[in-house]
Amino acid sequence: MRHPFLVSLCMFGIVATAACNKPSSENVDRKIAGVNVIDATDLNDVMLTVADPNESVAYFQRALEDAPKRIDHQRGLASSLVRAKRAPEAVSAWERVVQHKDATDVDRVDLADAQIRSNNWKAAEAVLDRIPPTHETYKRYRLEAMIADSNREWSKADSFYETAAGLTTKPAGVMNNWGYSKLTRGEFKSAERLFGDAIRQDQNLFTAKNNLVLARGAQRNYELPVIPMDQIERAQLLHTLGLSAVKQGDVETAKGLLRNAIETHPQHFEAAVRSLRALEEG
Helix, strand or coil: CHHHHHHHHHHHHHHHHHHHHCCCHHHHHHHHHHHHHHHHHHHHHHHHHCCCHHHHHHHHHHHHHHCCCCHHHHHHHHHHHHHCCCHHHHHHHHHHHHCCCCCCHHHHHHHHHHHHHCCCHHHHHHHHHCCCCCCCCHHHHHHHHHHHHHCCCHHHHHHHHHHHHHCCCCCHHHHHHHHHHHHHHCCHHHHHHHHHHHHHHCCCCHHHHHHHHHHHHCCCCCCCCCCCCCHHHHHHHHHHHHHHHHHCCCHHHHHHHHHHHHHHCCCCCHHHHHHHHHHHHC
């Protein structure tokens, strides 16, 4: 006779426990929303790093249709436009970001960067001038150096480049830019030293290797520097040296360098072939 009673009691306990543990629809929605925010943040990071830039642009445009006031989506769109090399659109996007109530000085530096990419140097300079000097970052000083270069304010440029180099653990890029600044001023020895420093920081930075050869060629030094290079790079640098020799009026030296470049390259080196043909036929 006790069995029905026990069964009923057990059933009551199960129902009661289920009723206590049953989440409300509001709690479920909140949890799902939380998961979606985390997933969306991860997806944002993916879009900003490894995705095709134009796909990233489309993704953030769609995201902004659903949440137009989210500054992370606005930043994502602006950054993606920069990656896609759509500089004028990037400027407009960053201008919207800096008008947001949560905008920071980092955003204003990114706006200046986009303006420089759009060749709007005066606007970029004005934006940087409004950022407090206490905001000391690598990117800010790298841009300040580039603007000083464009204004031919060499002392300021040198100071900004030096500061920028000290604010990053990977200074190869800014050293290369600084070296190119020296090269355009005709300070070839200083340029050569800075390009060498850049290569020591990053042995794969071919731009610095090519610029180093340009600096040496400007001094009529037609020997390749002792730096890491593969066979294709060696051929390309010989080609650059040959063109430098042409610029200096050393035509016979140039021909020899170009022949060496053609022989060194593991494949057909059309650019060097055309350059040599032009000299021989000229």
